[in-house]
Amino acid sequence: MPNEPTAPETPETRHVRVRCHELAPQLGQLSANLTMIEDAIRAAVIDEVDLLVLPELSTSGYYLRGKDEATSCAIPIAHPILERWAGLLSPNMTVVVGICESRDEALFNTAVTLGSGGVLGVYRKTHLWDGELTIFTAGQDRPAVTETPVGRLGVLICYDLEFPEMPRFLAVGGAEMIAVPTNWPLVPKPSGEHAPEVIQAMAAARSSRVAIACCDRRGAELHNEWTQGSSIIGSDGWPTGTLSGDRVDALLAIDPHRTTISPRNNVIQDRRPALY
Template sequence: MVRAVELAPILGDLSGNIGRITEAIAQAVSDGVQLLVLPELATTGYYLVSREAALAASLRTDAPQFTRWAAMLAPDTVVVVGFAERRGDIAYNSAAVLSSGGLLALYRKVHLWDEEKSIFAAGDETQPVVETPLGRIGVLICYDLEFPEVPRSLALRGAELLVVPTNWPLLARPEGEHPPEVIQAMAAARASAIPVVCCDRCGIEAGKLWTEGTTIIGSDGWAAGVRNSHVVTATVTLNAGAGQIGPRNHVIADRRPNHYAALVTGDEQ
């Protein structure tokens, strides 16, 4: 069972936000959830006004809080949570992957959105594929998902499920349509036959609304979750065999990479 909880962090309120995360973890453990995904920057809120403000509410990866959360987990369960990370004087928009053993992996957002470029340093390391008790989990954050290269690369590198902590500011969209970011996630799921778990946030911050677009997508590309207020829960099947989409077709094996050189050589106009 997979769950994503659309928290409403309060800007800069580190201890209150930690409390909200702790509560979501406790509830998930009590409900037998195996994988819990929480939003981007769940410890700080989004509209941080400066690098200093981010650092003031940030955590180092050796912060005891991660150990405390890990200690709450049953064996073979995983939590992914977005947080503002401090490393010396540098702030990162990061995600922690936790298991009962502690901090299993760290990811620092590579593609930064808007004012994040003034606040955070961009990550230097490619989105990780993390070996977990549940399988290989690929981690990306929010704007990373807008680059089709990213979810596809994670699938090619062996990820069996993708998690996307995110903060999606509400955008206008035609009536009856999914949020555009959900369409990107559905396309990514279907293209590589891999489940994608997007955890957005809720609440109003700095007068702005969020999309509240949390969606758990199955390897067939369709939403698989049941929503109860801001908690979305689903049973998903990991990737095994899903890529074989016809007697003679496989979403990965049918690729012809020698035709894709433009993706890594950049703009060739």
């Protein structure tokens, strides 16, 4: 794995190999997409990645043309493919993948966290974007901090990250890292600037001193292009890692003292929520 960690280190610092693998799902083609996801997982296992983050709605594609198409490529959490993928993982590996989930009579834009023992966590997107509102039901549960082989992990999905309360809530809850499967549509930006979504992720990481790994997707879908803005951001707020084709790899330094920013200041303990 290339690159050196950028955040200051202490004797308690540990390092996590993180990969964001930008996939290009075929719209509505479940079987092909499951194969694509499995190939990405197998490659990460070979490369000894600790945390693999894959895009939002990797199993279905994003611009689904109505509930019928979404239903045709939706899977339940109990689907055997998730156990199959978990069985591919080494004991120290974690995968976060976006799926189109069927649950009872509803559809959800969901991120599943997998470890070698099976499903570790399920998060259903709570802030739906544009056309998602016509297909999916918004999740009603707060995002949870899950104990995983790579540490305490929080999960959000795409538009969730644009609400500062969400990453802060996870950081206050003890998250050391936040994984964010995304599908960021390409939007205009000034020359030389980061994509606006990346800037938001950088600000969230720095303000709460929590590492954030955002995995975007690539390719075009129904003439819609993607930002391809996958970013792995340290708890100092700076992007780190190397881009190679459709993958961003980074070695993240996770320091238990990262929220202490001066001898007298801690970004979590200094909060005064009674005044907000």
